[in-house]
Amino acid sequence: xxxRDFLKLASIVGLSSSWSGMVWxxxxxxSRALPVPPLVVADAEQPVALTLQxxxxxxxxxxxxxxxxxxxxxxxxxxQLQRGQRTAIKVINQLPEATTxxxxxxxIPGDQDGGPHQMIAxxxxxxxxxxxxxxxxxxxxxPHPHQVTGRHVAMGxxxxxxxxxxESRRLALPKQWGVDDIPLILQDRRLQADGQIDYQLDVMSAxxxxxxxxxxxxxxxxxxxxxxxxxLRLRLLNGANARSMKLACSDGQxxxxxxxxxxxxxxxxxxPELELLPGERFEVLVSTHSGKPFDLLLLPVGQMGMTLAxxxxxxxxxxxxxxxxxxxTDLPASLVTLPALVTPLPAVTQTLHLSMDPELDxxxxxxxxxx
Numbered sequence: 001x002x003x004r005d006f007l008k009l010a011s012i013v014g015l016s017s018s019w020s021g022m023v024w025x026x027x028x029x030x031s032r033a034l035p036v037p038p039l040v041v042a043d044a045e046q047p048v049a050l051t052l053q054x055x056x057x058x059x060x061x062x063x064x065x066x067x068x069x070x071x072x073x074x075x076x077x078x079x080q081l082q083r084g085q086r087t088a089i090k091v092i093n094q095l096p097e098a099t100t101x102x103x104x105x106x107x108i109p110g111d112q113d114g115g116p117h118q119m120i121a122x123x124x125x126x127x128x129x130x131x132x133x134x135x136x137x138x139x140x141x142x143p144h145p146h147q148v149t150g151r152h153v154a155m156g157x158x159x160x161x162x163x164x165x166x167e168s169r170r171l172a173l174p175k176q177w178g179v180d181d182i183p184l185i186l187q188d189r190r191l192q193a194d195g196q197i198d199y200q201l202d203v204m205s206a207x208x209x210x211x212x213x214x215x216x217x218x219x220x221x222x223x224x225x226x227x228x229x230x231x232l233r234l235r236l237l238n239g240a241n242a243r244s245m246k247l248a249c250s251d252g253q254x255x256x257x258x259x260x261x262x263x264x265x266x267x268x269x270x271x272p273e274l275e276l277l278p279g280e281r282f283e284v285l286v287s288t289h290s291g292k293p294f295d296l297l298l299l300p301v302g303q304m305g306m307t308l309a310x311x312x313x314x315x316x317x318x319x320x321x322x323x324x325x326x327x328x329t330d331l332p333a334s335l336v337t338l339p340a341l342v343t344p345l346p347a348v349t350q351t352l353h354l355s356m357d358p359e360l361d362x363x364x365x366x367x368x369x370x371x
Contacts, residue, residue, distance in 0.1 A: 034223040034318065036178035037159065037185075038071075041080045047088035047127060048079060050141075052095050052120075052157065059214055059221060063195030068095060068155040074219045076141070076159030078183055083132055083165035090127045093120040098145065099152055103161060104279060105139030105261060106132060116146040135263035135336070136168035138235045138281045150210060150241050151199050156219070158185060158239050167336045168264065173328065174233040174285070180327040181233045182225060186276070186298075186317060187240050188212030208305040209242020215298060215310070217317045224319040228327030231256075231285045232320065234296075238276035243311075244303055248273040249286060250295040250316070256331060259283035264336040273299060285331065288322040295319050 042048050055073020057065045070076025081087055091101045091114075098121045102114040111118075112128045120126045139161040143152040160183050174180035189212040190198045201210065217223055238245050249255065254270040261281050274282060286296075295316040300307065 031319075032220055032223050034182065034225040035218045035220050036182060037075060037218065038077045039080055039162075039177045040077045042082070042085070042087040042089070044086050047090040049090050049092065050076065050101065050159075051092045052099065052101075054095065055156070057156070057219060058195075059189070059216070060191045060195040065191065065195045065197060067197070068152070068157050070101075070157060070159055074156040075185060076157070078160040078162055078177075079141075080162045080164060081130070081132060083134065083136065083163060086129065086131045088127055088129055090125055091120060092125045093122055096122055097148075097152075098122060099143045099148075099157070100145050101126075101128075101141050101157075102144035103128070103130070103139065103141050105137060105281070106130065106161065106163075107134045108132070114141075115144050119145060132163060134163065136165040137163050137261065137263040138237070138259065138283055139163060139261075140237055140239070140279075140281065142239075153239070153241055154189065154197055154199050154210065158187075158237075160185070160235065160237065162235075171264075171335060172330065172332055173258070174231055176327070180228050180230070181235070182227075183218065183235045183237070184296075184318065185216075185218050185237045185239045186245060187216045188243050188311075189214050189216060204305060208303075211243055211305050211308075212240075213308070213310070215315055215317055222316055222319065224321055226321045226323045227288050228325040229288050229291055229322050230327035230329040231331060232288050232327075233258075234284050234286060236274075236276060236282045236284065238278050238280050240278050242278060243306055244278070244301050245276045246273055246299040246301050247276065247317075248297050248299055248314075250297050250314075251290075251292070253287055253294075256285040257282060258285060258332075258335060266336065266338050267334045268331060275301075286320070288320060288327075289329070291322045293319060293321045 040048055050070050052070055055067050055069045057067045057074045059065055067074045093099060098119045100114045100116065100118055100120060108130055112130060114128060118126060140158060141161055142158045143149055145152060191214055192198045214221060254272055255274050256268040256270055258265060258268050276282060296318040298315040298317050300312055
């Protein structure tokens with residue numbers, strides 16, 4: 001972030017908490033505590049049950065919005081898995097449509113992957129048998145049915161997978177779930193005037209993606225979280241259908257990146273802002289040492305279809321309020337030992353010419369809109 005950009009950001013969001021509170025009040029949306037999904041620790045003795053079900057959420061002036069969820073009305077729990085431990089996960093479909101649950105980021109055989117080839121009919125169930133042999137990482141699960149994945153995700157089916165191993169357990173990081181170790185599932189939704197999710201694909205959304213006009217953090221609009229003074233661990237997931245995201249802190253502090261999709265970094269890396277593409281995960285630490293509240297902001301991204309209000313200016317997605325308690329105060333100098341890089345193969349030059357037939361593009365968009 002350039003100095004002039006930071007000054008511009010500071011001038012816009014210097015009163016971000018009060019400004020954003022007025023925005024949500026105008027929409028009829030009261031502020032609320034950050035919803036934290038329950039942490040389900042898997043063991044080898046009995047299967048973990050995930051029930052896909054219908055529900056109701058409230059985002060737009062108190063109007064009910066029909067949603068789908070996993071063990072609840074919207075989104076699902078966080079599953080904690082152990083490296084090397086055999087775990088069974090039973091998925092029970094109580095939805096009116098067939099769907100699947102795919103384990104995004106896990107290195108598992110195709111017959112346990114939950115892709116479009118493993119549909120679960122309404123009223124049926126499917127059990128995945130997982131034995132994981134990969135480093136600790138924050139992954140996630142979501143539906144993956146052929147042709148309707150986007151709509152099923154938009155309805156609310158998603159949850160986190162937290163893979164732990166010996167190294168991750170030894171790290172001196174914040175580990176109090178829902179206190180100083182919090183998940184943030186960031187998603188946008190487009191709502192109709194009556195509060196219903198609007199998943200109609202017009203020409204623009206079929207071409208560049210389905211974007212919403214409301215931003216959700218764990219299924220809530222601009223929630224608040226009280227955290228101990230020290231370091232706060234954020235497990236970030238861009239769970240949006242198409243929106244790219246760029247995050248920063250309203251007080252100008254850097255984000256200390258400690259992990260990405262594949263697992264922990266060798267040491268924390270400080271960045272002024274962090275970009276997340278759909279499906280991408282990062283773990284970061286933010287400082288609450290000062291005791292002063294601040295916002296996690298979504299910064300404008302100049303991608304086609306993503307510049308409409310309220311995304312045309314820094315948008316607060318979470319208010320962090322430090323408490324009087326003290327948590328983890330030291331930033332680790334190192335994290336894990338990464339394997340040595342494989343010696344690269346000799347360079348090969350290849351030239352590709354890519355193009356798309358305009359008629360094929362038109363027919364494809366029409367097919368999407370007809371669904």
